[in-house]
Amino acid sequence: MKVSQLSKVIATLLLGASALSPVYAAHDGSAATYRPDVTFTLRTDIADGKLVFMGETGDIKGQVNPQLMVPEGAVVQINLVNGDGAIHDIAIPQFGVDSDDITGKGASTAVVFRANKKGEFEYLCTLPGHKQAGMAGKLVVGTPVAKKKAEGLNVAQDPTNVGKPVGKRGPRKLTVDLETTEVVGQLADGTTYKYWTFNNKVPGPFIRARVGDTITVNMSNAKDSQMIHSVDFHAVTGPGGGAAVTQAAPGQTKSFTFKALNPGLYVYHCATPMVAQHISNGMYGMILIEPEGGLPEVDREFYVMQGELYTVQRHGVQGEHEFSLEKLLDERPEHLTFNGTMDALNKTYKMESKVGETVRIYFGVGGPNATSSFHVIGEIFDRVYNLGDLTSPPLQNVQTVSVAPGAATMVEFKTEVPGKYILVDHALSRLEKGLSGVLHVTGPEQPDIFHSKEKIDPNSGH
Numbered sequence: 001m002k003v004s005q006l007s008k009v010i011a012t013l014l015l016g017a018s019a020l021s022p023v024y025a026a027h028d029g030s031a032a033t034y035r036p037d038v039t040f041t042l043r044t045d046i047a048d049g050k051l052v053f054m055g056e057t058g059d060i061k062g063q064v065n066p067q068l069m070v071p072e073g074a075v076v077q078i079n080l081v082n083g084d085g086a087i088h089d090i091a092i093p094q095f096g097v098d099s100d101d102i103t104g105k106g107a108s109t110a111v112v113f114r115a116n117k118k119g120e121f122e123y124l125c126t127l128p129g130h131k132q133a134g135m136a137g138k139l140v141v142g143t144p145v146a147k148k149k150a151e152g153l154n155v156a157q158d159p160t161n162v163g164k165p166v167g168k169r170g171p172r173k174l175t176v177d178l179e180t181t182e183v184v185g186q187l188a189d190g191t192t193y194k195y196w197t198f199n200n201k202v203p204g205p206f207i208r209a210r211v212g213d214t215i216t217v218n219m220s221n222a223k224d225s226q227m228i229h230s231v232d233f234h235a236v237t238g239p240g241g242g243a244a245v246t247q248a249a250p251g252q253t254k255s256f257t258f259k260a261l262n263p264g265l266y267v268y269h270c271a272t273p274m275v276a277q278h279i280s281n282g283m284y285g286m287i288l289i290e291p292e293g294g295l296p297e298v299d300r301e302f303y304v305m306q307g308e309l310y311t312v313q314r315h316g317v318q319g320e321h322e323f324s325l326e327k328l329l330d331e332r333p334e335h336l337t338f339n340g341t342m343d344a345l346n347k348t349y350k351m352e353s354k355v356g357e358t359v360r361i362y363f364g365v366g367g368p369n370a371t372s373s374f375h376v377i378g379e380i381f382d383r384v385y386n387l388g389d390l391t392s393p394p395l396q397n398v399q400t401v402s403v404a405p406g407a408a409t410m411v412e413f414k415t416e417v418p419g420k421y422i423l424v425d426h427a428l429s430r431l432e433k434g435l436s437g438v439l440h441v442t443g444p445e446q447p448d449i450f451h452s453k454e455k456i457d458p459n460s461g462h
């Protein structure tokens with residue numbers, strides 16, 4: 001019912017206590033005295049091309065058509081603010097609730113009712129076609145279940161999963177098994193996303209071979225997938241890099257064999273339309289084709305890939321995040337990741353090195369859209385194998401390296417001074433969308449290289 005009709009229902013809302021503060025004066029002049037037990041504020045909005053109710057404050061902030069959870073018997077107030085300028089209202093037919101129409105941006109209304117029966121009820125906009133266009137959600141009345149944090153699989157790839165160096169061995173035959181899956185993964189603490197993956201990890205497995213190897217790829221699409229998937233290796237010379245022969249429906253396995261003709265560090269990815277969506281959702285990885293005789297030995301090797309996620313929900317909002325086609329096509333990612341999730345290289349896995357050791361990072365961009373300006377704060381890359389070219393002499397003494405989507409680089413540096421070294425894309429707005437990782441360097445202080453009388457700020461790099 002409308003707030004303007006409140007006086008008629010005051011009898012049912014009388015909460016008995018004279019201490020209740022007056023919240024509204026009913027339009028007919030009689031004073032209405034009540035205090036809602038629960039208040040929600042929704043804003044009409046357009047998200048992902050649909051009309052929606054958007055949570056405006058509190059726990060539901062940023063959620064599209066949020067579920068409104070209230071205890072049985074509670075007096076519920078729902079405020080509605082017009083955010084898009086069209087005519088809207090909000091109604092809960094099963095409670096006889098229907099607000100005034102609100103016209104024009106910024107206009108607002110409110111409904112108040114007692115949630116006197118348990119169950120799930122629909123709230124919606126009753127203007128013709130608006131429910132069909134997306135303006136409907138659920139009101140859940142009942143003992144609120146202890147709030148469950150959104151939980152998913154750990155899809156983050158361990159950066160130390162780099163396989164075995166090929167060493168001095170000759171060419172041989174290898175088999176690579178890949179499974180494409182669609183799984184709910186933990187994007188951040190309290191936040192999940194439905195990822196599409198190779199082998200349940202983002203990025204997929206680091207595949208390591210040498211030039212001249214003959215590699216058979218068996219790609220199985222999991223039975224419970226909804227989509228067709230495939231794989232295109234940039235290290236393959238042949239139709240679609242393999243994608244032309246691996247379009248596999250759920251439950252199917254497709255295979256091909258290729259000879260690795262060119263050494264280098266290469267990206268692989270799903271190449272099923274819409275390719276950008278499959279890549280964004282997590283379907284990328286790298287294959288290293290080592291040159292004859294292998295790569296020079298180093299102390300530590302890490303596998304790091306950058307990716308983007310496009311979600312309806314804004315970065316930082318808790319709960320389940322859904323894919324947004326609109327944001328993907330506009331190239332407006334909500335989240336940027338190293339190794340698939342917000343916490344992969346900060347909390348889930350620890351990248352470590354000791355003073356005096358040499359670190360190598362295999363760095364690639366799955367993307368699908370953003371070029372990375374890869375940088376390690378407080379370090380200088382001693383060697384950069386630019387563009388993933390492992391056979392030309394490396395660049396030396398480089399601060400930041402540009403890595404395009406579908407491209408890779410190999411960087412090496414000696415860790416001379418202990419501290420926390422943060423991996424970033426130097427397009428630093430992306431740091432605010434989750435893009436960072438930490439390399440912990442332990443060992444004795446090296447005052448001849450770096451010293452200060454000041455205290456080290458634990459939050460700023462070292």
Ligand SMILES: [Cu+2]
Nearest residue numbers: 229230270278
């Ligand atoms: Cu795919």
